[in-house]
Amino acid sequence: MSLVIVETTTEQSITPEVLKEVDARMLPCLEERNTKWRYSLLSSDRHRMICTFDAPDAESVRQAYRKGGGMYSRIWAGEIVAPEGIQPQQNETILKVFEGTYPDGFTEEDWNEANQYILPCYAERGIEWVRSYISLDRTRVICELNAPDAETIREAHLKFGIPFVREACLQQRVWSAMLIEP
Template structure:
């Protein structure tokens, strides 16, 4: 099984602050559709403004997520297959913790070795700005990633990218939502 990422935008924005229960209400029409396709929801990142979300799924194939969203009638911006580059296991994050998300395009495409080298070179900037990399979801062709950080503000992450000379598409603060282990709901 691999990983698939769904990206969604909301207009008007969702009600914030986002909680597990609110997120379950937003995604309830998707539950049966993902369960029927053997898709396992891993976690979601919902913007603090309620205008954007990213969901990570473990999937038998990426098109299964597209099929599930279409069947549930949930519009999506894009759904793509990802390679997960983990510093920390997201399943150990506290429910509803606050993170900063950077969406980054790469030209030329990035490789794991290039990524590790750049991260090593930027260690001083990470410490100076009090930013800690949690994990990244990278497109299989290496041209796009969602990078997740523990950071006080989104501006700290923007400053990090500027200091290391890496352009970014956008950076935003998000609430981390993961399956509630105290419930039997399939969740999404």
């Protein structure tokens, strides 16, 4: 099973709480492809959504979206990375999403080094790292964080000296998220 991420950006508001025909089409189609929806994160302005699935491959999710008429901007297979030990729970009232794009990719060492420094930096600012999704080609990262506001996250990244993180700051997107679960 792969972990598959679907990114959607639309001009129209996304209202997942209302069951629509397109959902009624897509859900069984995903199911037939042995694909299980885990949960989604919806931006508070309702124009951006990240959905996560357990699926045999990215194409299974892509086909279900295409066939069902679901909108998406990007679909990719990735892996999940989370803090060791007790994982903080998503705190819906202060849940934030950070998205980073690294066109040239990054190495595992880059990631570990950044974590070593940035996690205490987060802790100082009252930011809790919940988990991250990293694309298999390591060009894309989506992090879930419990943080008082988006600006604190941006600040933490900007103040940080590691090039890998600085690079992300240039193409980063941070937003408040609503959690939508099955």
